[in-house]
Amino acid sequence: MRLLSGRWRTLVLYYLIEGPKRFGDLRRDNPKISPRMLTLELRELEAAGVISRTVYPGAVARVDYELTEQGRELIPIFEALGQWWEGLRPVLVETESLAHD
DSSP: OGGGOSTTHHHHHHHHTTSOEEHHHHHHHSTTSOHHHHHHHHHHHHHTTSEEEEEEOSSSOEEEEEEOHHHHTTHHHHHHHHHHHHHHHHHHHHHHHHHHO
């Protein structure tokens, strides 16, 4: 649970479900996260073995991040959370509209 408790970690993992992404792609997916914080979150997730970092040599080094096998085991959990959220959203909208009346 602690692994998923970071403010941005679940979003980073969610976007990596789509497939490998570069640092810039993850920044565009999460525009409110600072580059420093994204770097820290990626390092934590890599240290936990949930994502892998692949460096491709060249004139400009290219780095891809992707879910490891262990990280892919989280996909059903994210899908279940998504279904839970979709079921909860109408209740939240209703509660919010009542609060503004």
